[in-house]
Amino acid sequence: MPWLTAHWLKQTTTEKFVEMPFIPHTPAEVAAMLEIIGAPDLDALFDEIPADLIGLPDAALPVALNEMEITRLMHDRAVQDGRWLNFIGAGGYEHHIPAAVWQIVTRGEYYSAYTPYQAEASQGSLQLIYEYQTMMASLTGLDVSNASMYDGASALAEAVLMAVRAHKLSTRVLIPKTVSPIYRATVKTIVAYQGIEVVELPYDPVTGTTPVPQNEDVFAALVIPQPNFFGQLEDVDGLTDWAHARGAKVIALVNPMTLGVLKPPGQWGMRDVSGVQGGADIATGEGQPLGAPLSSGGPWYGFLTCRTVLVRQMPGRLVGRTRDADGHAGYTLTLQAREQHIRRAKATSNICSNQGLVIAASTVFMSLLGPEGLRRVASACHANTRALTTALTALPGVRRLFSGNSFHESVVQLDRPVAQVLQGLMQAGILGGYDLSQDYPELGHALLLCATETKTVADLTRYTEQLAGILSVGQTA
Amino acid sequence: MPWLTAHWLKQTTTEKFVEMPFIPHTPAEVAAMLEIIGAPDLDALFDEIPADLIGLPDAALPVALNEMEITRLMHDRAVQDGRWLNFIGAGGYEHHIPAAVWQIVTRGEYYSAYTPYQAEASQGSLQLIYEYQTMMASLTGLDVSNASMYDGASALAEAVLMAVRAHKLSTRVLIPKTVSPIYRATVKTIVAYQGIEVVELPYDPVTGTTPVPQNEDVFAALVIPQPNFFGQLEDVDGLTDWAHARGAKVIALVNPMTLGVLKPPGQWGMRDVSGVQGGADIATGEGQPLGAPLSSGGPWYGFLTCRTVLVRQMPGRLVGRTRDADGHAGYTLTLQAREQHIRRAKATSNICSNQGLVIAASTVFMSLLGPEGLRRVASACHANTRALTTALTALPGVRRLFSGNSFHESVVQLDRPVAQVLQGLMQAGILGGYDLSQDYPELGHALLLCATETKTVADLTRYTEQLAGILSVGQTA
Amino acid sequence: MKLIFEHSVAGRRAVAQMPRRLDSLDDLPEHLLRRDEPLLPQASELDVVRHYTQLSQRNFSIDTHFYPLGSCTMKYNPRACNSLAMLPGFLDRHPFAPAVTGQGYLTSLYELQQILIEVTGMAAVSLAPMAGAQGEFAGVAMIRAWHDSRGDTARTEIIVPDAAHGTNPATAAMCGYTVREIPTDAQGNVDLDALKKVVGPQTAGLMLTNPSTLGVFEQQIQAIASIVHHAGGLLYYDGANLNAILGWVKPGDMGFDVIHINLHKTFATPHGGGGPGSGPVAVSERLVPFLPLPRVGGESGHYRMLDERDCPRSIGRLSGNHGNGGVLLRAYIYARMLGGEGLRRVARYATLNANYLMARLQQTGFDLAFPKRRASHEFIITLKRLKDQTGISAMDFAKRLLDYGFHAPTTYFPMLVPECLLIEPTETESKATLDAFVDAMIAIAQEAQAQPELVKTAPHTLPVRRLDDVRAAREPDLVWSVGRECAVR
């Protein structure tokens, strides 16, 4: 067992675990059941399987741990992963999650239920999703929302597919380089085999935003990130109107937490460009900031909202309100003719299981925060990042990289390799941000910073002082 | 605010928190409500209170923290209290508690319900208590159980009061010195003003158990601990028969976890002492081992079971099964004429709130373990303590203090002050046991050890090696 | 529903929850070992999880229902208090682990002590009592210890108003005192003349709740205090109703010498279907030496439990450890989330809700027990008139409320008001909920006239119909045994 860690070996014993965790059968019951079946023994139940396919017990697998043993092992591992003062954002954000959120959604009734196909026995999940859809549609300023996609990056890919299906004429999609590089990579994987051409748009090195392109062939959709990957605010109105004027769809890629204060995609554009309908057509993004823990990256969820005209292009599940036999309101999965279990090869997507429990958490989260809570959290993130950026850029060797407006995240440039500085900060228990130099070498020693509402003044000071220390050492050396 | 910790000050701001956590009222609602009441403002609602009694806001109290702030504060504090390898028992025992236990009982329906006075709206709590009563009665081998007392020590005091009420002739109660000193202290506090005389019985310094007394005046009850505070097994049969022969009641003080393997109190005695009814009359003890976390000592619970003839002397709540208007089974609080809210000054006790949620946990715990689980846990504790004792007493300077049988805990004697050794073990992250020299100076450098089922072979080895190291240093110095 | 025992199958085990094997007990003599098998369920983990999850749904609770149970302060129990008090660092600590391993815990408790001292206006507090009744015991025991310490052993009586909670007289009796009950006047105040008559050199003290369990503030409290003090007695404050005056009136300022606080009421810790509660006891200067043990002392970074060596005159210990620690942590977290101002707001809005609900019910035709008085955080209506007219009792009315999705108010307590409902909405309920409750009350009052049988046989929509309490007491069925299955729903 070369892949077993030393710890694992210590935790197991060589003794055979002859009992059956989670299986309730007693020997007497097994005998009675076999008799009803008319089978001599359990092995007989596998007698239709070609004998040469049946394998022996797998010696390489460890013996069972009881709950006490696995508890100790996982506690050790969780403690080992420790507690860090985190300033990384870049698509995943540390926010306070009210204790009520996960206490409620891990109730067995939500946690251990299946997809609500039997509507009458699933009104809890269904009504909750209907409430979720309402919240997300309103937050993004669009008409309808589905019941979630896997995550923000894959949701963007589905939005691209949706837009291309809706456009019919072109399969070109424009994605600015100010969209997260990982999102761009994901889109490419997912749309790769459907003949879609992804064109990347350059950014202005001064503002870190996407200029309105001068000239473009016909294209199906433009993706507009807001705030963009650098935390810079794009000219969403100009870009929206430009794309609409060319008959393309606009896909807004947004951090939903920031929509407490930033203009919702449904209201982008509409500046006196006569004859052009304003507002993004589709909005998508990562739902994690609304109640999902960081958890090394998942489970999070992707949200997807759109205009009513696009609803039949929507992938994934939709819940609708209807009436029961007595005329009372009730909820059910609807418009299923879009989905794989009905439409099979012609479905809008192959998605089946989604991120149900995470949107349940998100719904409770949004209910607890309400419009004012969302507004305050977004503003606090902005204020904290602004304060941190100001403090850090007051240090010698640190400067703000972009002009223009940033929100919630910002980029600073250092006088030495970012990796080396981050290493130093880790000695002080600080995760100092996201190193941009791998994905954007042209930006030099660029560091993406994020200080959410979870950071206190003392935290910001600690970061600043530690960075000052690290940079000064380098300077004297 | 001299009593505020530095941390506290850092966590608060001087800003005024003008909003109302957990209070839902909006200004408009307050105005509408005052109008219905016919009061000009909120202050008017206090107008019957003498003005000179109404105080000003208390400047010494801190400002509110939001949930995010208190979460960080409490996480810091919990981490500060850390993780120790614990070998202390002495009345509180570290056991594995299945994850299901507290996930279930902290469901709002159990957690936030009141005492089940409205039976029809409380069948959940009531049926659960009926199940609990059944389990505890069976575990102790007696007829009935109440729905809990505060903890083991106070339950022992109530058992003493019960026995004295039942006996009518004497108010003397015999309590061996092998009962936990803290339990003895608690009994004294609680029975102090009811004219009860507590007589302490000496123990045999060789066996660490209570000899059958040679001669005693008439007394109401004898308390018999099993295992006793030293982990030694008392001659429960001999003591029971001796007390019964003298017309006294027997109160068994037991660790319920050990009843998976030790003879239950209801079966003590009965050795051909003709004409004497066998078995303890009352059993009591600390319920913590059955599913309550150590939690620095609480909330735990005291259990109390007895023979049917004593049920009207029982303090606390009892749940009975009855029928509803349709003849179906249902559960309700019963025999309330014993209790303070009916009988007032003549009640069996003043107890009102008990430890409901903890016995709920205990009921789920016992259901998960079943008879076999209890048997195995008790045996594993015994085997681990035995193995540890054997390993430690193989070290020079360590010897077993008592002869005879011990169970689950044991006493060793060291060649130097226990406090000093425990200090050394703490350097290695080990809490090495309970120092008996304060309460039993006559025993010398005596240390009470406990290794429950949570300890692995590696843990025992770590303790042994660390102790060896500490003792050897002393010897060379 | 079936009992868990009825899911039991011989030999079934939730294997993940037990050690892998049965260790040998060879070293122990046969006669000390158990021979029979205890009646515990033999069930799988799924059996157990499903049974207790389903069972939970047969409860009303704050998290699911409005629960206006008078004298019980059923306010929202913040979920953060639960999760933070259950962090592994807190759960895993042994009570006998050295203080240095528990500074996080001890700091929280020390600060809670300080908060309680501030809001009560007392000199010191002990967190040891595990519920209100145990706080009362500690308090009355301290009164007795104080008299004893002064050689004043002739004091044999405790005075208790007739409206008092049953724990008050029961406690006095446990402390060896004779109880002298005094009546209430028509306005719900203590009858001063009666008090003057019973007070004397035999008076050890008086126990009082203020606001009283009648839902009104005892206005003559200062006079009462001076009468009792003058006679050499001490004043005990039953703090069960502290929610009504928290942060506005300090029991210490009213002249009380000793007080308990029900943290599971005023400080929002859960009632847990019966407990655990927590009943810290606070005292004025002269009683400080007698406080029960342990208490948290020391200073920041070096807190520790004070014991008999630190406090030799203490009445002693009430339990094996230090109170209900997990409950104390929840109360502390709650207090910190409210802060000084927030604690003060509790009384203000609890009082607003009670007075609003009282006004609305009065305006819709219900009879108040004390129509001339302000409500405190609770109030009483009496259904005597309805009972006389229709035969519908307070109990019938209460049961019918359950059908409307509301937990019933407290019934038949205090006993001096006939057919009474003691209603305590608490500050965490919204106007919309109170209005819905009024609607239900009106609807039932109409049903009482139009379809009295419907009310008399309520509830109709709960897991069981009206239960036979008489049968329960007459033929006690307190434990189950094999073969005792019976018809269930």
Next chain:
Amino acid sequence: MKLIFEHSVAGRRAVAQMPRRLDSLDDLPEHLLRRDEPLLPQASELDVVRHYTQLSQRNFSIDTHFYPLGSCTMKYNPRACNSLAMLPGFLDRHPFAPAVTGQGYLTSLYELQQILIEVTGMAAVSLAPMAGAQGEFAGVAMIRAWHDSRGDTARTEIIVPDAAHGTNPATAAMCGYTVREIPTDAQGNVDLDALKKVVGPQTAGLMLTNPSTLGVFEQQIQAIASIVHHAGGLLYYDGANLNAILGWVKPGDMGFDVIHINLHKTFATPHGGGGPGSGPVAVSERLVPFLPLPRVGGESGHYRMLDERDCPRSIGRLSGNHGNGGVLLRAYIYARMLGGEGLRRVARYATLNANYLMARLQQTGFDLAFPKRRASHEFIITLKRLKDQTGISAMDFAKRLLDYGFHAPTTYFPMLVPECLLIEPTETESKATLDAFVDAMIAIAQEAQAQPELVKTAPHTLPVRRLDDVRAAREPDLVWSVGRECAVR
């Protein structure tokens, strides 16, 4: 029940859940800011807790009900998996935090990879796919990448049996393939002749579930594999039904080249009312370079995520991070609690339960879709005869089961069996539960004859009666807005 929005009151706030103040946004231009207020509830914490607690009680779930939903493997989700995966150390870690800060997490994932490799008999695995369907996507994309890498670009078709789950054809289409459906024979096996007819140089691969969604083991699997391989195609294994053969038959041994595993089925992670799932994809040696990213590599103490630099031929990333980490932890914990033997027992007892239930239902008169076959971990009954006799459809029958406290089996899937119920009891249910289910089935069959209306209009005891799906689709009401309150129960 009311919607959460109907509890909303302008200006109400759950204050403890938000920063104390609104920080200034002065530095931002007006035109980028929001002007209107989003439609989120304005509610108190109690409003929210009560609403969602009550709402939860309107769900069936494993924790409350037997849930024999075919093809979904609704087995017990151990509670320890939940609490351990949610330890703060795991929850708080940022996905971009350096690997050195996540060795506890990465070690668990690495070991999970190894466990999956062992039980599937494949060469390597990627945990990245976030559900079965995404695993399928990754698998078919790898098939395509492999053909492409060999310059074999003429392969444009994926073969799928008619019994396949909808995700199979949908996935093939997403990967740019044309779907060729092949029929099933009377015994539930793939029609080999039909297969031989469609296979050819245009065949990229075949997707198969084995045991199939018909509840039977495809016995000719080795022949199928050789036909497809011979034609140059690859074999995809839809692992949704792995529970039936876990530890006994390895997909790798059957000749599959690529496989996904639904951890939320076979590995007991919760379905969460729709997700999150997890669909790791495993491959034989030749496809290893194409596995999706990231994957966990490195060695003990130095695990890290492999990326494009490590695996330049990968089909790429499927999501922003590394799959559903929290789900992966739950699956890992489950696997460790079962151990090698326990994993093997899963298939044995899942199969026992299915065959027992099948035998009992057959013996009481129900028609099996494949009466001559063994059940795998699930089986199909057809109610066609009943429908013809009484007009009671499989859907009616299913709805009536809800009244009896059982979740309905899967209805109308696979589509080729008329009026079918696909029944999967799973290994964690007891004989007593299966027997109770049979009793309910018999009772409903009798009702169908005696009181058909009762069955046709079921359910009768749930929070709502039968819902109008047609209306839902015809007049879509997908979001709420103020003024759209309607009659509720």
